[in-house]
Amino acid sequence: MPVTLNSLVQISLFLVLVLVLTKPLGLYMAKVFNGERTWLSPVLGPLERFLYHACGIDPEREQRWTGYVIAMLLFNLAGMLLLYVLERTQQWLPLNPEHLGPVEPQLAFNTAASFTTNTNWQNYAGEQTMSYLTQMAGLAYHNFVSAATGMALAVALVRALARRSAEYLGNFWVDLTRAILYILLPICLVGALILVSQGVVQNFNPYTVVHTLEGGTQVIAQGPVASQEIIKELGTNGGGFFNANSAHPYENPNALTNLIEMLAIIGIGAGMFYMFGRMVGDTRQGWALWAASAIIFVLALAVALPAEQSGNPLLTHLGVNQQASALQPGGNMEGKEVRFGITDSVLFTVTTTATSCGAVNSFLDSYTPLGGLVPLANMALGEVIFGGVGSGLYGMLMFAILTVFIAGLMVGRTPEYLGKKIERKEVMMAALALLLGPATILGFAAIASVLPQGLASLTTNSGPHGLSEILYLYTSSNGNNGSAFAGLAGNTPFYNWTGAFAMLIGRFAFSIPILAFGGSLVGKRVVPAGPGTFPTTGPLFVMLLVGVILIVGALTYFPAYALGPIVEHLLMLAGRTF
Amino acid sequence: MPTTLLKKLVQEYLRPALVMTLLLTILLGLLYPGVVTALAQLLFPYQANGSLLYADGRLVGSELIGQYWTSPKYFHGRPSATLSDNGSQAQPYNAENSGASNLGPTSKTLAQMVQQRVAQLKRENPDAPPGPVPADLVTASGSGLDPDISVAAALYQVPRVAQARGLSQERVRQLVMSHVQGRFLGIFGEPHVNVLDLNLALDALQH
Numbered sequence A: 001m002p003v004t005l006n007s008l009v010q011i012s013l014f015l016v017l018v019l020v021l022t023k024p025l026g027l028y029m030a031k032v033f034n035g036e037r038t039w040l041s042p043v044l045g046p047l048e049r050f051l052y053h054a055c056g057i058d059p060e061r062e063q064r065w066t067g068y069v070i071a072m073l074l075f076n077l078a079g080m081l082l083l084y085v086l087e088r089t090q091q092w093l094p095l096n097p098e099h100l101g102p103v104e105p106q107l108a109f110n111t112a113a114s115f116t117t118n119t120n121w122q123n124y125a126g127e128q129t130m131s132y133l134t135q136m137a138g139l140a141y142h143n144f145v146s147a148a149t150g151m152a153l154a155v156a157l158v159r160a161l162a163r164r165s166a167e168y169l170g171n172f173w174v175d176l177t178r179a180i181l182y183i184l185l186p187i188c189l190v191g192a193l194i195l196v197s198q199g200v201v202q203n204f205n206p207y208t209v210v211h212t213l214e215g216g217t218q219v220i221a222q223g224p225v226a227s228q229e230i231i232k233e234l235g236t237n238g239g240g241f242f243n244a245n246s247a248h249p250y251e252n253p254n255a256l257t258n259l260i261e262m263l264a265i266i267g268i269g270a271g272m273f274y275m276f277g278r279m280v281g282d283t284r285q286g287w288a289l290w291a292a293s294a295i296i297f298v299l300a301l302a303v304a305l306p307a308e309q310s311g312n313p314l315l316t317h318l319g320v321n322q323q324a325s326a327l328q329p330g331g332n333m334e335g336k337e338v339r340f341g342i343t344d345s346v347l348f349t350v351t352t353t354a355t356s357c358g359a360v361n362s363f364l365d366s367y368t369p370l371g372g373l374v375p376l377a378n379m380a381l382g383e384v385i386f387g388g389v390g391s392g393l394y395g396m397l398m399f400a401i402l403t404v405f406i407a408g409l410m411v412g413r414t415p416e417y418l419g420k421k422i423e424r425k426e427v428m429m430a431a432l433a434l435l436l437g438p439a440t441i442l443g444f445a446a447i448a449s450v451l452p453q454g455l456a457s458l459t460t461n462s463g464p465h466g467l468s469e470i471l472y473l474y475t476s477s478n479g480n481n482g483s484a485f486a487g488l489a490g491n492t493p494f495y496n497w498t499g500a501f502a503m504l505i506g507r508f509a510f511s512i513p514i515l516a517f518g519g520s521l522v523g524k525r526v527v528p529a530g531p532g533t534f535p536t537t538g539p540l541f542v543m544l545l546v547g548v549i550l551i552v553g554a555l556t557y558f559p560a561y562a563l564g565p566i567v568e569h570l571l572m573l574a575g576r577t578f
Numbered sequence B: 001m002p003t004t005l006l007k008k009l010v011q012e013y014l015r016p017a018l019v020m021t022l023l024l025t026i027l028l029g030l031l032y033p034g035v036v037t038a039l040a041q042l043l044f045p046y047q048a049n050g051s052l053l054y055a056d057g058r059l060v061g062s063e064l065i066g067q068y069w070t071s072p073k074y075f076h077g078r079p080s081a082t083l084s085d086n087g088s089q090a091q092p093y094n095a096e097n098s099g100a101s102n103l104g105p106t107s108k109t110l111a112q113m114v115q116q117r118v119a120q121l122k123r124e125n126p127d128a129p130p131g132p133v134p135a136d137l138v139t140a141s142g143s144g145l146d147p148d149i150s151v152a153a154a155l156y157q158v159p160r161v162a163q164a165r166g167l168s169q170e171r172v173r174q175l176v177m178s179h180v181q182g183r184f185l186g187i188f189g190e191p192h193v194n195v196l197d198l199n200l201a202l203d204a205l206q207h
Helices: A005-033 A041-055 A065-092 A105-116 A132-162 A172-197 A226-234 A255-279 A283-310 A343-354 A369-380 A391-411 A424-448 A464-478 A493-522 A539-573 B002-043 B108-124 B151-165 B169-178 B195-205
Strands: A208-211 A217-220 B052-055 B058-062 B192-194
Touching: A005 A172, A005 A255, A005 A283, A005 A343, A041 A172, A041 B002, A065 A105, A065 A132, A065 A172, A065 A493, A065 B002, A105 A132, A105 A493, A132 A172, A132 A226, A132 A255, A132 A391, A132 A493, A132 B002, A172 A226, A172 A255, A172 B002, A208 B058, A226 A255, A226 B002, A255 A283, A255 A343, A255 A391, A283 A343, A283 A369, A283 A391, A283 A539, A343 A369, A369 A424, A369 A464, A369 A539, A391 A424, A391 A493, A391 A539, A424 A464, A424 A493, A424 A539, A464 A493, A464 A539, B052 B195, B058 B195, B151 B169, B151 B192, B151 B195, B169 B195, B192 B195
Parallel strands: none
Antiparallel strands: A208 A217, B052 B058
């Protein structure tokens, strides 16, 4: 068997830890977004009130869906502009000990779009491009606020489902502020210090020059890494301080930090399912979505783990020992770190792409074809497997609506979800939201695979793997994930522009139909459940939901994947190289 | 009417958007990392500054950052795909430009590189056990700065290092085994050997 016993133990324990975290996190987040007092209120209450006062916000006044959208868009626009300006002027600003110059305009635009949309796609190497100030006040700032924006959007949609015959979805400013002050910031303060205790660096020093035992010199990049590392994971952002992201020993030095980072990536997404159940008054509703996520998560591991642990057959022929043993991790080690081996690399990869994180602790371009297909497919399914902070919940709720609609069609009844009738307008909005992704991904990928500007960036790999790289770029951008098949040279005008548009569409053109959907739902009466109501809590619903997610995904993407990873797998087995 | 609408837009949306952006930038972009840095420097100064190692008062590297080793009397780390600062040429273990090869599984370049590495490894270690070589010794790491090798990769190099230093293979093997870092709680991660730690211990042995 290609999977080791230790692998199974590690994965089981990880899932148990996620399960254990779900309820307390969900309960706490429900309290925060219901405006209740928490144990942090004595400390943070004054700060919260100061922020509202300074901005002229009346926290009691709620917004309709349109007001919520305008507030969200303007706030994000302001942040995106500020980040662009910071990148372009960093050479004149403090905290730049390496005297890094301004970021080129197109790259600065792509990066501003990338961090505003919670994507964190990176067409640059952090340690060579961004000053400490840009990293902190530009990039890490967006790691907080883009995560909080996603959480606010999700909470607004949950309120639309929970409230009866109402008009308002909540106040964007309040949801944003409370998400940051009560949830993200406290966890980050503690988490960052734990990471430092394990070796993640946190300083403003110039790069360190060392003289090695063999008489050479080595220059080691430094920086305020831990404070950014923790929010990068917790906010499912994924943008590495360093080019090597969480494979870099200063970002992720050992198995404990790796475990903490994985739990940070998945924790809020998992907790939000429970929060949803709590806020609609039936926690079983949340657990049903949780169960569907867990099933697909395990399926993803069941494909990727054996693929990577089996190694690359082409290397076996060259006299390489890829067998796992007590003395070595074995498997496909190109692009992976020894301290993580296969299990911790693959578990991190599935976690980071099931959610919309995109941090990587191993380099996905070098995964086996089937091992690389899994993160690609995870993102294409909409990152609803626990999902990104906020975006996972609202994406999953769209699939839940689609599922009750399909179930309704089968028995010939008007579908309803949580007592609210799902009618023409709601189904249209849900379908629109779910079709936008495939249209963006496949559209851009088709254009890039025929234009010379698109093909010119295939500088590292070619053959079917080149198509996989292009598909991966747009899937990751549209999904606001940010992980990459990094062999593709993305820092070109063509990819900077098209990638940025895919990211902006994936974030904002996806969330506006969702809020419109919420706006239409919040005014509906709640119909009491009758004998003909399809229950959305039992195993039947969970299996249907899993089926809908996988079938919609498979039908949409199979033709493209057949020409990329799947044919590459067959050619690898036949011994072909490109 | 348009003026009241404009006023409402400014009051309810534009002003909060701008002021909130500014205040949160100060809180999250300056105060938060500042506080974390202060606490980190106070509580964990060794880790916060890069886990730097000194030998005879000289800064010789970081415990966490791999180095490029070539001498037969030292254990070697893994291949590294890092480039020079401007990206124009290979510069293994360049710790200010981390990165992976990103070569795909069916890449001809990857196959050629691995073939060369296997050949070179066998040439440098004529007394190593024959047969397939440990995978991590011929594949580039994700960071290009992997400080570790597998236990198998360390044991593979024992005969060469022992001969270059005039030590018994048994003595060197013992040193390797005493430097194996096991799994966290016996469960998470993979057993590994930190190359710089091991090489410093080798030097100390003969000091």
